[in-house]
Amino acid sequence: MGKRPVSAEFVFATAQYESGDWDSAPLLPANIIDTIARYTEIAVAPTGVIVPLSDDRMLRYPLLYLTGHLPVRFSDAERRNVRLFVERGGMLFVDDHNHDIDGTFHKTATQEITRTVGPLIELPNDHQLYSAFFKFDGPPTTSHELNGWGDNLVHKHLLAVMRGGRIAVLYSSKDYSSEWNYHPDSKRFMSIDNTRFAVNVVVYALSA
Amino acid sequence: MRSPRSQLEFACRVGVFALLGWLLGASLIPSTGRRAEAVAGAALESRLARWTRRPLGDALHVNLDATPSAWAVDWLAALQHSGHSVTWTGNPAALAISADAVADPRGGARIEIAAPTNAKVVVRDDASVIDSLRIANLGGSMIVPEVVGRLAATAGGEVAGISPPDSARIRSIVVVGQAGWEGRFIVAALEGRGWPVIARFSVAPNVFVGQSTPPALDTARVAAVIAVDTSLQGLGATIERYVQSGGGLILAGSSSLASTAASLAPGALGARFRPAVLPRDTISLGSTGFYPVASLKPDAIALERRGAGVTIAARRVGAGRVMQIGYDDSWRWRMAGGPGSDAAHAAWWSRLVSSVAYAPSGRRSEVEASSAPLAAMVARIGPARPIPTGADARPPVDRRIYMVLIMILLLTEWASRRLRGLR
Numbered sequence: 001m002g003k004r005p006v007s008a009e010f011v012f013a014t015a016q017y018e019s020g021d022w023d024s025a026p027l028l029p030a031n032i033i034d035t036i037a038r039y040t041e042i043a044v045a046p047t048g049v050i051v052p053l054s055d056d057r058m059l060r061y062p063l064l065y066l067t068g069h070l071p072v073r074f075s076d077a078e079r080r081n082v083r084l085f086v087e088r089g090g091m092l093f094v095d096d097h098n099h100d101i102d103g104t105f106h107k108t109a110t111q112e113i114t115r116t117v118g119p120l121i122e123l124p125n126d127h128q129l130y131s132a133f134f135k136f137d138g139p140p141t142t143s144h145e146l147n148g149w150g151d152n153l154v155h156k157h158l159l160a161v162m163r164g165g166r167i168a169v170l171y172s173s174k175d176y177s178s179e180w181n182y183h184p185d186s187k188r189f190m191s192i193d194n195t196r197f198a199v200n201v202v203v204y205a206l207s208a
Numbered sequence: 209m210r211s212p213r214s215q216l217e218f219a220c221r222v223g224v225f226a227l228l229g230w231l232l233g234a235s236l237i238p239s240t241g242r243r244a245e246a247v248a249g250a251a252l253e254s255r256l257a258r259w260t261r262r263p264l265g266d267a268l269h270v271n272l273d274a275t276p277s278a279w280a281v282d283w284l285a286a287l288q289h290s291g292h293s294v295t296w297t298g299n300p301a302a303l304a305i306s307a308d309a310v311a312d313p314r315g316g317a318r319i320e321i322a323a324p325t326n327a328k329v330v331v332r333d334d335a336s337v338i339d340s341l342r343i344a345n346l347g348g349s350m351i352v353p354e355v356v357g358r359l360a361a362t363a364g365g366e367v368a369g370i371s372p373p374d375s376a377r378i379r380s381i382v383v384v385g386q387a388g389w390e391g392r393f394i395v396a397a398l399e400g401r402g403w404p405v406i407a408r409f410s411v412a413p414n415v416f417v418g419q420s421t422p423p424a425l426d427t428a429r430v431a432a433v434i435a436v437d438t439s440l441q442g443l444g445a446t447i448e449r450y451v452q453s454g455g456g457l458i459l460a461g462s463s464s465l466a467s468t469a470a471s472l473a474p475g476a477l478g479a480r481f482r483p484a485v486l487p488r489d490t491i492s493l494g495s496t497g498f499y500p501v502a503s504l505k506p507d508a509i510a511l512e513r514r515g516a517g518v519t520i521a522a523r524r525v526g527a528g529r530v531m532q533i534g535y536d537d538s539w540r541w542r543m544a545g546g547p548g549s550d551a552a553h554a555a556w557w558s559r560l561v562s563s564v565a566y567a568p569s570g571r572r573s574e575v576e577a578s579s580a581p582l583a584a585m586v587a588r589i590g591p592a593r594p595i596p597t598g599a600d601a602r603p604p605v606d607r608r609i610y611m612v613l614i615m616i617l618l619l620t621e622w623a624s625r626r627l628r629g630l631r
Contacts, residue, residue: 010389040387040411040412040415041386043388056544060544088550089550205392206387207411
């Protein structure tokens with residue numbers, strides 16, 4: 001294999017927005033990067049980046065991860081950039097750190113997404129996303145969905161905004177932000193790596 | 209001794225008899241001299257019928273500013289075949305037009321024009337004027353999205369016309385490489401332009417997304433292969449066989465480092481050129497990084513340069529075409545470029561693929577004569593030549609003049625005699 005150019009590396013990017021606690025899962029990026037490097041031969045940058053949605057530089061990271069607990073209200077610049085990001089083929093992965101369907105994050109984030117790029121629809125559990133690398137029957141359940149702090153519901157589907165047959169915005173109420181927010185070394189204590197679904201998200205974004 | 213008056217009357221009578229005798233002789237004894245007739249190009253078509261009635265062997269010559277219409281050339285050729293000497297001189301513009309279907313799902317035609325250097329050529333179809341171009345180095349070309357009816361090129365008074373080309377038959381494009389943004393957005397660009405794409409991206413050893421089995425490389429199904437990186441290695445020797453048989457190959461980024469690409473690539477890869485722009489600068493294609501194509505093979509040509517480095521080069525391999533593109537992150541142009549950069553990125557990739565794709569169109573069985581009128585005329589009646597030596601190029605005298613002259617002489621004699629009181 002030839003020398004791998006730096007520009008070809010996948011960079012895990014966390015979206016920073018003005019209205020909420022965008023940095024509520026600080027250990028997640030390193031954990032996902034570790035997972036990508038562990039299971040795939042995708043060239044991945046060893047550290048992630050944080051990019052403000054209001055900054056044009058966000059367009060240089062076609063997969064953006066966005067999370068938080070607090071209300072989401074995009075500024076005009078954020079809204080303009082997110083709209084352009086989706087139109088040009090980027091994929092925004094939004095995860096509700098509250099793991100519920102009536103919380104402020106869920107209500108405001110889905111409103112904001114609908115307003116900015118279009119309505120969210122249920123993603124079928126046989127979608128290509130669930131077989132992009134590992135095989136899943138649907139979105140993997142998290143330990144936070146039934147722990148009494150949320151709505152006591154297992155969310156059976158993820159939501160998505162589709163563009164040209166592909167996922168432009170992937171919305172999760174599963175609280176993967178809590179599920180994956182730990183140091184990568186802790187994986188050795190797990191019988192099954194619970195971050196494997198992140199590989200599917202990244203592989204789907206890079207190939208679909 | 210006759211008076212001068214009677215001498216005049218005698219001379220008139222002799223003149224009349226001489227003219228009548230000459231006319232009688234000319235009508236009974238055919239002329240042995242070869243006559244020639246020359247005409248300007250503008251009067252040719254009206255003269256052809258008369259030329260047809262001229263004695264065989266007469267030299268017929270036309271001075272041309274522009275090539276006559278096809279039927280007039282056919283008529284001249286028929287006169288030549290019937291035994292006339294048909295020649296022409298002049299300087300009609302050597303104009304020619306050809307049109308081929310562009311291998312693009314959106315259609316379009318590539319129009320090639322040959323004309324004298326510095327000539328201004330106007331190209332039009334049955335709908336309207338398409339464009340004009342000033343010819344440099346004897347030729348020019350343009351790509352038009354659509355052609356309505358016949359195409360015509362006009363330079364001065366010369367007109368060359370051709371039927372529109374059949375559309376090209378579009379086959380699939382295979383994209384291979386590791387999963388990454390470049391391959392992902394190449395696929396998006398081509399699919400957005402209507403190309404059927406077969407993608408096969410490697411994500412782990414022996415794990416692929418997209419098509420799981422190696423695609424069958426056959427020009428009946430695949431128009432071109434795009435290699436994003438050295439994953440091309442996995443296709444083995446089939447890629448060379450495919451290109452030799454007419455398939456197109458685009459070696460993007462580092463893909464030509466694959467050993468299977470070494471004999472196909474137009475050149476070697478130099479050290480990657482770092483992007484020259486700051487993160488906040490507007491990204492355009494030329495501002496992203498690239499591998500310069502170095503050590504071009506003798507039959508390779510450089511198609512694009514950035515600074516001192518060649519960014520795009522191409523060569524023919526067997527019946528196929530190989531293009532080497534130094535850019536390995538054109539996706540940045542699409543995602544982070546200025547307004548319209550996503551469409552420009554898609555159009556750019558589609559053009560690259562079109563230029564190498566195997567996409568045969570319905571070929572014409574023969575070249576239309578109207579596509580190169582001067583060449584067609586030369587093929588029918590020969591190159592420019594002066595009037596043959598020995599031919600009498602003086603215009604023939606209208607014989608009615610002789611009759612008028614006879615009448616004048618008779619009237620003169622009659623008037624003179626009457627004035628003298630004679631009958």
